[in-house]
Amino acid sequence: MKQPVRIAVTGAAGNISYSLLFKIAAGEMLGPDQPVILQLVEIPQAMDKLRGVAMELEDCAFPLVHGISLHDNPFDGFRGIHYAMLVGARPRSKGMERADLLEANAVIFAEQGKALNEVANRDVKALVVGNPANTNCLILSRNAPNLAPSQFCAMTRLDHNRALGILGNKLGVNPSDIDGVCVWGNHSPTMYPDLHHAQVLGDEAAIDMIDEKWYKDEYTPRIQKRGAEIIEWRGLSSAASAAQAALDHMHDWALGSDGRVVSMGIISDGSYGVAKGIYYSFPVLCEFGSYQIIQNLHINDYGQAMMKKTEQELLEEKAAVDHLLPKETAASREELGTSSRSGQTEFDAGIDTGESYYKADRIC
Numbered sequence: 005m006k007q008p009v010r011i012a013v014t015g016a017a018g019n020i021s022y023s024l025l026f027k028i029a030a031g032e033m034l035g036p037d038q039p040v041i042l043q044l045v046e047i048p049q050a051m052d053k054l055r056g057v058a059m060e061l062e063d064c065a066f067p068l069v070h071g072i073s074l075h076d077n078p079f080d081g082f083r084g085i086h087y088a089m090l091v092g093a094r095p096r097s098k099g100m101e102r103a104d105l106l107e108a109n110a111v112i113f114a115e116q117g118k119a120l121n122e123v124a125n126r127d128v129k130a131l132v133v134g135n136p137a138n139t140n141c142l143i144l145s146r147n148a149p150n151l152a153p154s155q156f157c158a159m160t161r162l163d164h165n166r167a168l169g170i171l172g173n174k175l176g177v178n179p180s181d182i183d184g185v186c187v188w189g190n191h192s193p194t195m196y197p198d199l200h201h202a203q204v205l206g207d208e209a210a211i212d213m214i215d216e217k218w219y220k221d222e223y224t225p226r227i228q229k230r231g232a233e234i235i236e237w238r239g240l241s242s243a244a245s246a247a248q249a250a251l252d253h254m255h256d257w258a259l260g261s262d263g264r265v266v267s268m269g270i271i272s273d274g275s276y277g278v279a280k281g282i283y284y285s286f287p288v289l290c291e292f293g294s295y296q297i298i299q300n301l302h303i304n305d306y307g308q309a310m311m312k313k314t315e316q317e318l319l320e321e322k323a324a325v326d327h328l329l330p331k332e333t334a335a336s337r338e339e340l341g342t343s344s345r346s347g348q349t350e351f352d353a354g355i356d357t358g359e360s361y362y363k364a365d366r367i368c
């Protein structure tokens with residue numbers, strides 16, 4: 005039996021977590037042989053609700069769950085963690101853009117960055133789900149100067165999965181028969197879902213199977229605004245699909261994407277001319293606990309214009325939160341780029357992995 009790993013989930017009493025936690029506990033994220041200790045983080049006002057969620061986890065009697073602890077602040081909740089699923093933040097409601105959440109949510113990620121910096125395992129992998137995810141991720145990373153920028157990601161996997169699901173439906177194929185789809189840029193209506201490198205059933209170019217007008221005028225805006233469409237119909241923002249995407253992202257980052265292209269919001273190293281130092285969604289392959297940007301894809305004029313537009317939006321968001329971005333403390337930090345310390349798979353930074361049984365009294 006492997007040693008348990010510690011996973012913090014923030015916003016653990018919220019909608020997304022109500023789906024996410026049970027999937028993690030069932031082994032869907034890190035595999036059926038990986039025990040987990042769940043460190044659930046909420047705001048003080050939500051601790052009663054969180055206690056109820058923890059009781060339900062207990063009632064599932066998941067064999068892989070070796071501990072659950074509840075925390076009302078990240079400095080306790082992130083202690084020794086190997087994985088951080090940062091969901092806790094305000095969601096938007098009808099009529100709002102995700103960027104409208106910038107001010108409300110930015111402060112949360114500045115504090116959580118400091119906490120990760122101070123108390124998390126040195127190889128922690130952190131995924132930002134809370135919106136606006138890319139810029140929150142930038143704030144998080146810059147507030148954690150002792151961790152590499154490549155240890156942080158913003159979630160664009162939901163956009164990627166939507167791009168696959170809606171294309172699969174159009175073509176009458178299973179989404180798993182499509183590879184090479186990617187989403188560039190910001191998790192916002194400027195994102196660029198790119199089908200120019202996608203293959204269907206191994207050898208047919210997706211772009212040749214669809215009408216250009218449908219691609220540009222229907223498909224692209226649909227993916228870009230799918231979050232708002234869900235809010236319109238459901239009255240609430242996506243929850244189960246967001247949880248699945250978070251799970252898929254962390255699964256692939258930790259265990260590999262099995263040769264398939266996935267989209268991740270990662271620190272730009274200047275690839276494809278994207279400004280360095282923003283969290284931008286790129287097509288990547290994951291292996292051995294780290295990711296590599298797929299290089300040398302041909303980007304046509306349309307694609308270049310789309311990629312610039314979403315980059316520009318991220319630069320504007322960055323300027324708007326400048327006061328929450330501590331200056332880089334180590335010149336070498338940028339150079340860490342994608343050569344992540346999170347490539348290591350051993351977790352041995354002095355954390356206590358001695359909890360080999362479920363401790364009900366930790367639900368407190």
Ligand SMILES: NC(=O)C1=CN([C@@H]2O[C@H](COP(=O)(O)OP(=O)(O)OC[C@H]3O[C@@H](n4cnc5c(N)ncnc54)[C@H](O)[C@@H]3O)[C@@H](O)[C@H]2O)C=CC1
Pocket residue numbers: 014015016017018019020021045046047050091092093094095096112132133134135137159160162163191241242243246
């Ligand atoms: N990147 C993406 O693709 C997606 C992102 N989202 C975003 O995820 C976030 C969460 O969505 P839901 O779960 O639906 O919202 P929710 O409102 O149901 O739950 C959010 C939870 O976060 C908690 N919270 C707030 N501040 C916190 C803090 N400082 N520390 C810990 N917990 C805190 C709240 O008490 C609440 O329980 C929203 O910002 C939403 O916009 C949602 C869907 C997709």
Ligand SMILES: O=C([O-])CC(=O)C(=O)O
Pocket residue numbers: 095096102135162230231232234241242
């Ligand atoms: O749109 C929202 O506010 C929630 C979200 O990020 C999504 O569903 O993509």
